[in-house]
Amino acid sequence: MNDWKWPPRYTTMYYLSLVLLVASLPLSKFTMSLCQFSTLFFWLWHCVDTGFLKKYPSKSLFIPIRLFRFLGEVLREVFIALIKKFIGFFGNKPAMAIASLLLLHVIGLIYTTDFNYALKDLRTKLPIFIMPLFIATGPRISTRVFYWILAGFVAAVVGGSIYRLILYLNLPIADNRALDAHTSHIRYSLNAVYAIFCMLFFVHSKAIIGLWSKIFLIIASLWIAGFILFMNYTTGMALLLIISMLMFFFFIFRIKSIFWKISLLLAGFVAILLPAVWVINISINFSHKPSIDFSSLEKYSPRGNSYYHDTVNFKTKNGEWLGLYICDKELRQTWALRSSQPLDSLDPKGQTRRFTLIKYLASKGLRKDADGVARLTTPDIRNIEAGINSSSYSKWKGLQTQFEEFLISYQRYVQQNDPNSSSMMQRFEYWRTSLIIIRQNLVFGVGTGDVPDAFKKQYLVMNSVLSHQNRLRSHNQYLSITVAFGILGFIWFLFVMFYPGFKKQMFNNYFYIIFWIIFMVSMLTEDTIESQEGVTFYVLFTALLLLGREKPEEQEKLFG
DSSP states (O other): TTTTTOEEEEHHHHHHHHHHHHHHHTTTTHHHHHHHHHHHHHTTTOOOOOOGGGHHHOOGGGGHHHHHHHHHHHHHHHHHHHHHEEEHHHTOOOHHHHHHHHHHHTTTTOOOOOOOHHHHHHHHHHHHHHHHHHHHHHHOOOOHHHHHHHHHHHHHHHHHHHHHHHHTSSSSOOGGOOOOOSHHHHHHHHHHHHHHHHHHHHHHHHSSSHHHHHHHHHHHHHHHHHHHHHHHHTTHHHHHHHHHHHHHHHHHTOOOOOHHHHHHHHHHHHHHHHHHHHHHHHHHHHOOOOOOOOOGSBBBBBTTBBBOOOOOSSSEEEESSSSBBHHHHHOOOOHHHHSOOOOOOOOOTTHHHHHHHHHHHHHHOOBBBBHHHOOOOOHHHHHHTTTTTOTTEEEEOOHHHHHHHHHHHHHHHHHHOOOOOOOOHHHHHHHHHHHHHHHHHHTTOSSSOOOHHHHHHHHHHTTOOGGGGGGGOSSSSSHHHHHHHHHHHHHHEEEEEHHHHHHTTTOOOOBHHHHHHHHHHTTTTTTTGSSHHHHHHHHHHIIOOOOOOOOOOOGGGGGG
């Protein structure tokens, strides 16, 4: 098969399609689909014997009989090439192992009841079969081409960060989930973290790029890392921290000097200890509730209406209680004069506007009465209408603010059994529901198409306090697979995750192990392969790294 000749321009176009496909991962689902079709077209011509073209001068194709013969020979040669490709594909054990994940979903059709969702799910998962097929049986990818593919990927991630930042800065409120950037912010985070470590490889390696290129990559890496922090991409921050720690300790153990090894180990442990102390300190300050002498608090507003002091729904912030001196009657009357938005309606962030108003007044040191609302400026009113609950609002929240928001939501979950205020608390509810469904369908699961219905029914049985828009699936790919296919399917899934890398001896390869860790960790809090972006991210890089390359470079090895 490899001895056949075909027009070299098709190989170039095939490589270009792969570059554009990889570049589409952080940018656009539409171009992602488009590039898969273009890759299919140029892949079809791979290994086609085009010698028959000499028999058909272009002028002869205007004769109908000659045109039909020409098309017949084209179809015949393409078909022969396809047969040889499939024979090679079925003999490629790692490729078949990856593709078998789609087979698992097909088997799940046997005992499913919702075929509409099952077929939709199979369409989403189709790249699990087609990308290993294309890349394992397409033109071999040299190291030079592979590095160019990575260059296109990195450029797309950097460009995507600029585009997302422009959109974000034009939002009325800081909510990265409100961005319509054509791809999920969580999937973008996976791409961004991988791009950072791809760039760091070229910075560290020798004789691949020049000094100025390395400086540019360092700046680009810092930009992407800063962007992840600024945008509060929690998944990206966690992955960046985990992989950085692993790589830090890995390189420490490669140092031969005992002195430097011990020194850097101590520095590493201190670097871990300091954030832990910081977290504990914030937690202690957060849980500390200053005592209140209710007898000393004023009972009436200047207008003679009664105050009440709410220490249940409103906690402390910076050592001050937020819910003191509330006069609902005056709040409602005065707010109606300042805004057309009902006080009991939800703001754009899903919060009751009354709560937003009270917290905003507290942040300005104002009482929650007519005088307090009257002292608000017009920009203050617009902020409250947009869902901003602090006068010191900034689109850069800061780590302390983010952690305090997590503590507030956790406290609300524990005390009021309400997970709706935080995506992390919602995940706890998703995981608990998943485990109940798994216990009821332990061996085979519920089937490919019945996962949404299983969750819907279980939420009703549990009388879950999750709001209807928050009643979602597992948000943990391992649990999602087990819900759908049971313990047997979970074992199969783990086999697919581990076997191809071991078979190709690629757990020693820098690019593969970084990608693999990112993907495996992401599945702890996300249904990574349940979306087009996630499944394409997984299968495209897995196929490129394991099936498409001629031979990885020696300098990519982590050991040896």
